[in-house]
Amino acid sequence: MNGWYRGMLLALVLTIGSERAYAQESTSESGFVRLDMRAIATGSGSDIVVDRGASDLIEVGDSAVFFPRGGATRTGEVLRVEDRSAMVRLSGVGQPVPIGTRAEVLIPRARFDRAGEPAPEAVSEAELVLPDHPPWENQDEEWSSDKPLLAEIKAIRPEDRSMVISGRVYIIGDGTYTTEPGRSDSFLRVGTDVDYLNPFGKGGGLHIDAEGNYRITNTPDQADESDFLTRLDRFSYARGGDRFIPNRTEYGRFLQRGMPEFGVLDGIEFGRKLSDGEHSGWSFGFMPEPDAEYQTGEDFQVAFNRTWKLDDFEGVTVDGGYQKTFHEGNSDRDLFVTKVVRLPKDGWDFYGTAWVDLYTSGDGAKGSGAEVTQLHLSTNREYEDGLELGFTYSSFRFPEVDRNEYTTVNDTELADGESQRFWVDVSKPRTKDSSYVGRVGTWRDEFETGADLEAGIELEDWYLDNSLTTVTLFGTNGRFSNIAGLRFAYGLYSDSGTWDLFAEASRRELDDFSSDVDELPLYRLRLTRGFQTKSGWDVDLYGEVLSWQEESAFSLGFFAQRGF
Amino acid sequence: MMSQSNQNRSRHLWIGVAFAAYVMVACVTSYPRIKNGWRDELGPVIAHDSFPLQCDSCHVGGDWQTLVEGFTFDHEAETGVVLNGAHDQAQCLRCHNDRGEVATFVEQGCAGCHEDIHIGTLGTRCDSCHNEQTWRPRNQVAMHNRTGFSLDGVHAATSCRNCHQGAEVGRFTPTSSECVTCHRDDLARANNPNHFGLGLIDRCDRCHMPTRWNQVETQ
Incomplete structure (x- = not known):
């Protein structure tokens, strides 16, 4: 159908079909701007929803023409207008208009003037001809009944994507100086995180996080100290764990994904997606010491983890994991970690994790048996009136490990040392722009008990x-x-x-x-x-x-x- | 005091680090920074079935891979979800990627997208220390007061790493509140009077106040 025919047809429709448009403007196409649109849904009876609306200056009463592929042009009148869509009622009797059918409506130029928007210039027929498209390379994905019919666009698979580097760099400087002569502490930190997508054409990603720290500590009556340390926080290649490749493998130095509680690893982690959001995994490798240098090679670990999804509606998941470590080749730690998360749509959420160390007769300070060395429990709720309540409990005991993980711990602290805290957070709206906030807590260690209290207002x-x-x-x-x-x-x-x-x-x-x-x-x-x-x-x-x-x-x- | 050779070494290190920082800044600043970090070559990595059908809002004709020049996406207007602070600047792919529906991860809070470098030892309320404007922690001194060991005097101006050896990598496991845990070297140096000789090796707070760095104040 050529442009002249479409213009004449629209002019005819506007003349006889739209009283409002007829009254406002001449029926000459030069007084209108032609707007292309598509049928995107069918309503009841002969109603059709199109993908243009008030933001395109369409108004109720405008006339539209639909051009089905098989011919049999249909006309209609705009009945209702939304911001980005409109409903058109077809006039007369004819073949149904399929979804996706191209349509046109003529917008009076005067309407653009009223809206203060410049009317688009008329498009010549020559400009309407699209350039030849190169042959399509992507193959359609297989369609199944659970996929939408419209706009199903083939996603590019990770291995087909271009190699892309992204990330960030950061620089931090800080100096603290005191009125005591000769006392200062300063540092300069330069770091970067780099993600290199698909570096080997296999669809994986290379991740590098590194930083350098330079520190100077000046102390009166003592030798000043300065050091420059570089640390590689992450250098790993990961592939999978997505909708294309359910199984995920990561090699190198990285924080374990299956069970972060097991810490940073120099090794391999494998994760497997199971049905219904559950997954399992294992890992092995060396554990860098958790300090400013990340020295590695002394501690070896193997670990397993499993996630169960217990309740979709309440969002309840349970994680369990076991980590066995060896320090300089000797058996060191047997650690069990369990984690329970409840994330309901409404009501109290819950997060709990327990670290259980299993000791044998070789652990002199603790003796054989099991001990909960870390426990974190928290539950929070936000009510409809904005009131927020949260209860949190946290406890810690030093585990008996050969690995250099904690600031100096002697046998007495190993046996008796503990840290327990419990607190309640509350936030209650006062007005639309202000709320009361409060907190009451208590703490306990092997020496004493105490408490803290805070009350305030946020504006x-x-x-x-x-x-x-x-x-x-x-x-x-x-x-x-x-x-x-x-x-x-x-x-x-x-x-x-x-x-x-x-x-x-x-x-x-x-x-x-x-x-x-x-x-x-x-x-x-x-x-x-x-x-x-x-x-x-x-x-x-x-x-x-x-x-x-x-x-x-x-x-x-x-x-x-x-x-x- | 710092020896001459140490001073030279220190000066060289400062110069080296500053130069490395300058090179890094120069390289990165010359690299294009795109709002939301989207690039044509990333392609449609997420399903478009919920997108508006006005394809030309994002695409130019004839090539699905090329986005319109100056492509931006008003996340609040289009989805009803407000992105604040750093989230507004983040790359789309940080959240919208091959893992699946973003809503699934949003329900999990921060942990849905962010790695927990504290390895689960600090709970799930990340907003106690961090906000969306900057990931740098805040109010640490105030929070430390709640542990029973309040940071009085000089302790409030001391680097975390002095007592928490894992602080540089986000590990803030408790440290015993016994003074000697962090002041072991100070105790070893204390020879006027000779603390070890007199058996003064614990309960430092009987004599020392947390008011000055080195000089003691006694009762």
């Missing part, structure tokens, strides 16, 4: 739009001191960046000291400015002053990162 858009203000009163009963204080935080967020002001004033009463020296006031003031440069760097600059008695410390620092 949105106080004084300035796009701001968040928090004022908090707090008190702590600690092992060596009791604290009472006030905290004030003001954050301003806008397109030009962020400002964060943090101030804290507290009075600390030190235990076991005479009354003239047992009070320690402490003041902290911190200002942070965040912004993005035109070249794409995200930058944070901050300065901080900390003051207590006759001493003060000043910190200046920056954090800059850029994605690529």
Whole structure:
């Protein structure tokens, strides 16, 4: 069908079919802009939904013409208009209009003038001819009944994709100087995360995370220290674990995915997707020491894990895993980890994880048997009125391991050392822009017990739009001191960046000291400015002053990162 | 005090690190940064069946792989989901990738997409320390007060790594609150009076206050 015929047909339709358009504009096509559209759904009876709407300046009463592939042009009138779609009622009797059928509507140019939008220039027939398309290379995927009929576009398989490098670099600098002469601590950190997609044409990804740290610590009366350490946090190649290849394999240095609790690995991890979201996996390799250097080669591990999905509706999953480690070739740790997660659509969520160490007669400080060395339980809920409640319990005991994992632990601490905490968080809306926040907690270790309490208010858009203000009163009963204080935080967020002001004033009463020296006031003031440069760097600059008695410390620092 | 050779070594290291930083910055800044990090060659990696049928919103004619120049996607307007802070700048593929429906992972909270470098030892409430504006932690001093070992005086201006050896890699496992755990070297150096000789090897807080770095204040 040529353009002249379509124009005449539309003019005829507009003349006899649309009283509104007829009254407004001449029926000459030059007074209209032709708008192409498609039938995207069928409604009841002879109603058709098209993919153009109010945003294209279509109005109720406009007339449309449909051009089915087999001929038998149908006309209709727009009955209802949404932002990006419209419903057209076909007039007369004829063959049904299939979904996907091309259609046209003429929009009066005057309507563009009213809307303050420039009307598109008329398109010549020559311009309507699309250039020849090169032969299609991708093959259609097999269709099955569970797939939609429309817009099923073949996704490019990972192995067919171009090699792409992306990632970020970051630079952090920080210096802390005190009023005590010769005392300072500063560092400069440069790091990068790089993702190299499909580097070998197999569809996997190469991931590299690395950083270098340079530190200088100046101490009066002692030799100053400086060191430069580089660390490779990740260097791995992973493939699979997606909708194309259910089984996932990762080689190199990486944080274990199946059970992150087992830590960073220099080795191989294999994961297998099972039905209904369950999966299992195993891994083996060396474990770098979890410190600034990640030295490796002394600790070897094998591990297994399994995830069960118990309840789809409540979102309940259970993970179980076992890790066996060897330190310098000798048997070291038998660790069982279990994790339960409940994520219902509504109601209390739950997260719990328990680390259970199994000891044998060779573990002198603990003796044979099992011990829960880490336990984390938390449950939270948000009610319809905005009230949020959260209960959290956490406990830790030092496991008896040969691996260099914890800051010096002696036999007494191994036997008796413990850290337990329980706290309740609450947030209750006060008005549309403010809410009360509070927290009460208790702690316990092998020496003492204590508690902490915080109560405050959060104000949105106080004084300035796009701001968040928090004022908090707090008190702590600690092992060596009791604290009472006030905290004030003001954050301003806008397109030009962020400002964060943090101030804290507290009075600390030190235990076991005479009354003239047992009070320690402490003041902290911190200002942070965040912004993005035109070249794409995200930058944070901050300065901080900390003051207590006759001493003060000043910190200046920056954090800059850029994605690529 | 730092010896001359150490000072030279230190100066060279600073210069070396600064130069490496400069090279890295120069290289990366010359690399194109694209809003949301989308590139033509990534292709349609996610199913389009829920997308609008106005293909030309994103594609140019004749080639599905090429997106319109200046392609942007208003996530809030198109999906109703607001992306704040760093999420607004993130690459689309960080979330929309071959793993499956994003909604499945969103339900899992931060852990649905982010690796837990704390290996499960700090719970699931990432927003206690982090926010969407920056992943840098905040309020650590305030939170430390809740552990029973409040950071008084000089402790509030001390690097975490001095007591938590895994701090540089995100491991904040508890450390015993006994002073000697972190001050073992200080105890070994204390010879006026000779602490070891006098048996003064524990309960440092009987004499020392946490107010100064080195000099002690006694009752």
